[in-house]
Amino acid sequence: MNKTKIGIFINSKLQLKENSDLIRWLINKENLAIEILVINNNSNKLINFFLNCILIFENFFSKSEELELPKYPNNKIILNDKNFFKKDDIENITNLNLDIIVNLTPENFKGEAFKLSKFGIISSNIFRKFQNQNNPPGFWEVYNNQPETNFSLTIQKEESTQNIIYEGNFSTQLIFSLNRKFSDNKKSYYLKKIIDFIIINKSFPQSLEKREDIKNILKTPTFIQILFYMFFAYSRILKKVIFKYVFLKKSNWHVAFSNENWKNNSLKNLNVIKNPKNHYLADPFLYKYNNKYYCFLEEYSYLKKKGHVAVYEINNNAYQRLGVCLQESFHLSFPYIFNFDGKIFMCPESSRNKEIRIYESIEFPLKWNLKKIIMKNVSASDSMIFKYKNKWWLLTNLDNSDLNDHSSELNIFYSKNGPITDNWIKHDTNPIFIDSLKARNGGLIFENDKIHRVAQSVGFNIYGKSFSLNQINQLSESQYSENKLYDVKPNFLKNIKGTHHYNGIDNLTVIDFCKDNYFNF
Structure with a gap:
């Protein structure tokens, strides 16, 4: 069997360790061979030294396995030339007859470099959207307290044009090392899909768009900016520790309703x-x-460290807790309710059990039995099921990275056999969104023939910062579009810091919000 030959370009040995999951996957693929590993050392030596020191320090307490690379005759080249490649490098790599080059550096290739592989150069970039690409990847988003870290995965066969295969954003993590590692792990799932497609089809996957006139202007932090980062980032960590263990701070979610x-x-x-x-x-x-x-x-329950589903009856401005209606040995939340065949069903979030489940109401509202497990071995959150144009639709937030991140991707499935089935078909354009500012579901509201999706939005180091209300305009097996109606920010009550769920029927509306409490004994 002829193996697909691949070359990997990275900035440092530390980056190789950070991408160990991807590299290990490449090594273990039977129909693929890593022919060369190129470490590009073309950067400001002093700045690079301090940035690597930060990464080593921040990764000190994290566990990671040592990665053993296969031994090839030319599996390592150190590049020092300011033009990225010297003539000898070009000749050495050309002789390997590579099929694919995976570029994990923030650099863009130039000139003769595009002749080095048959199918082109796959580049994995983290950037600030509509601005110059930043270096090092994942640093500036933390430095600027930006809620999201943008990325793109592109394929290039010529210097002036990039074919964008995937782009979007993930939530920015608290510190540089975590943000870089988180983004790399999230991107690797899509990078693997691109490589698999090329191996099987011997061609590019379809691109979302082409980006012309690429400019490779890298913004690297100064020494003063690195010091600023260290001061504010580590002060933030210290503050979190003090507030948690000294002031016993807890972020509590609450539910409220109004007769509007x-x-x-x-x-x-x-x-x-x-x-x-x-x-x-x-x-x-x-x-x-x-x-x-x-x-x-x-x-x-803080004591049990898991959730269950409870039910309240609301009558004008009064409410009554009727009791717990559904609990399992694992965490449950997001109790989405729908009707089918004259019966009432619930699809709660059960991601910790790696399933999407449907329960049937036996004695409304307090008694429910498991009816069907419609998906297994999936990490899915905040699933919503409804009928639209003779099909049943499932909107859910999948995590394909094992990072317990359900805020980044919206996926859609449909069924022609009703909702109580495990025969759900993937939407042609999954994931619909890769966007931590609008992907995660926060509720569904029906108004006559109109459907409105509530979309959660993260803040910097804040889950469930705000939400938007969006009208679904188009939904078919191959298309999806929605139009934002308005945003809701956490400013409707005093001293709240987040809100991420909204629902309404007739003249009754419910919403949740997050508020910090102190000295919780």
Whole structure:
């Protein structure tokens, strides 16, 4: 069997360690051979030294396995030339007859470099959208407290044009090393998909768009900026530790409701449901049954460190807790309710059990039995199921990286056999979004024939900072589009820092919000 020959370009041995999962995957693929590893040492030596010191320090407590590379005659070249390649380098690499080059450096290739591989150069970049690419990847987003870290995966066969295969953003992590590692791990899933496609089809995957007139202007931090980063980043960590262990700070979620329609709700006349002792409340969904309004929500136990589903009855400005209606040995939240064949079903979030489950109401509202596991071996969160144009649709947030990140990607599946089935078909354009500012579901609201998706948005180091309400305009097996109606920020009550869920029926609306509490004994 002829193996696909690949070359890997990185900036340092440390970066090789950070991308160990991807490299190990490449090594273990039977139909692929790593022919050469190129370490590009073309950077400011002093700045690079300090940045690497930061990464080594921040990675000191993290565990990672040592990576053993296969031994090839020319599996390592140190590049010092300012033009990225010297003439001898070009000749040495050309003689290997590479099929693919994977460029994990922030540099763009130039000139003769595009003749080095048959199918082109796959570049993995982290950048600030619509601005120059930044170096080192993942640093400036933390430095500027930017909520999202943008990326692109491109294929190039000529200097002036990049074919964009994937692009989007992931949530920015607290410090440089974590952000870089997190982004690399998230990107590697899509990088593997591109490589697999080329190996199988002997061609490029279809590109989203072409980017012309590429300029490789790298913004590298100065020594003063590195010192600023160290001061603010490590002060932030120290502050978190002090507030958690000295002031016993806890971020508690709460649920509130108002007797106003969801569409024109001012959020000024909210009735806050009191959290039970040692619990918080979140993810409220309303359901109308026999002219009564019921609110199903996540009730998280701090003592058990997991959530279950509880139900409240709401009557005008009053509420009553009816009890726990669903609990398992694993965490449950996001109790989405839908109807099918005259029966009531619930699809709660059960990502810790690696399943998407549907429960049937036996005695409404307190007794539910497991009806069907519709997906297994998936890390899926905040799933919503509904009927639209003779098909059943599943909107869910999958994590393909084992990082427990459900904020980045929105995936859609459809069924022609009703919702109680494990025969769900992937949407042609999955993932619909790779965008931590709008991918994660936060509720679904129906208005006549219109469907509105609530989309969560992360903040810098804040989960569930805000949300937007979006009208779904187009939904088919191959297309999806939505139009943002408005944003909701955490400013409708005093001293709150986040809100990530919204739901409404008739003239009743529910919302959740996050607030810091101190000295929780």
